[in-house]
Amino acid sequence: xxxxxxxxxxxxxxxxxxxxxxxxxxxxxxxxxxxxxxxxxxxxxxxxxxxxxxxxxxxxxxxxxxxxxxxxxxxxxxxxxxxxxxxxxxxxxxxxxxxxxxxxxxxxxxxxxxxxxxxxxxxxxxxxxxxxxxxxxxxxxxxxxxxxxxxxxxxxxxxxxxxxxxxxxxxxxxxxxxxxxxxxxxxxxxxxxxxxxxxxxxxxxxxxxxxxxxxxxxx
Numbered sequence: 001x002x003x004x005x006x007x008x009x010x011x012x013x014x015x016x017x018x019x020x021x022x023x024x025x026x027x028x029x030x031x032x033x034x035x036x037x038x039x040x041x042x043x044x045x046x047x048x049x050x051x052x053x054x055x056x057x058x059x060x061x062x063x064x065x066x067x068x069x070x071x072x073x074x075x076x077x078x079x080x081x082x083x084x085x086x087x088x089x090x091x092x093x094x095x096x097x098x099x100x101x102x103x104x105x106x107x108x109x110x111x112x113x114x115x116x117x118x119x120x121x122x123x124x125x126x127x128x129x130x131x132x133x134x135x136x137x138x139x140x141x142x143x144x145x146x147x148x149x150x151x152x153x154x155x156x157x158x159x160x161x162x163x164x165x166x167x168x169x170x171x172x173x174x175x176x177x178x179x180x181x182x183x184x185x186x187x188x189x190x191x192x193x194x195x196x197x198x199x200x201x202x203x204x205x206x207x208x209x210x211x212x213x214x215x216x217x218x219x
Contacts, residue, residue, distance in 0.1 A: 081102045083103060143189070
């Protein structure tokens with residue numbers, strides 16, 4: 001029987017369809033991350049949508065991308081106003097109220113930040129669910145030499161949710177993207193995914209005991 005919910009480490013369950021909204025800045029790779037997630041999940045037999053929404057075309061301008069994942073055919077084609085997973089590729093965007101607008105109670109918020117998730121939670125008002133942080137910029141610079149954080153954020157997402165087995169994600173990337181990049185860049189992206197899986201941290205505000213937990217796929 002196909003599961004109708006996705007269990008998050010710590011106890012929270014997210015119900016399908018998953019509606020994911022990505023917030024980033026031009027050049028950070030939010031649209032590519034959404035596309036890669038969709039392609040990976042599609043290869044595992046799920047129904048998916050992935051599409052962007054651009055504002056200004058200048059580099060560094062805020063942009064959004066959207067991913068829907070379902071066990072059943074998807075009949076919605078609108079943008080995602082009430083995401084149950086919200087992914088922020090640049091923590092400075094959190095100062096804009098519209099970034100958190102519509103975020104579902106008891107959802108997953110994943111932010112590119114070196115801040116501990118419990119500290120971030122304390123700064124945000126009325127957020128209930130799993131709050132996760134990962135130092136994606138630091139990982140990207142170490143692995144790729146530039147602050148393109150899409151693969152690190154993708155790795156952090158699968159580290160928290162176990163939506164896709166790590167080995168399957170790496171295999172899909174091998175099949176679809178190896179020929180598009182130099183060996184060095186391709187290897188760097190794989191390393192960014194694996195490193196983010198290890199370094200992502202979370203706090204579940206729905207639990208009475210709000211202890212920060214490191215998620216490690218090798219455990």
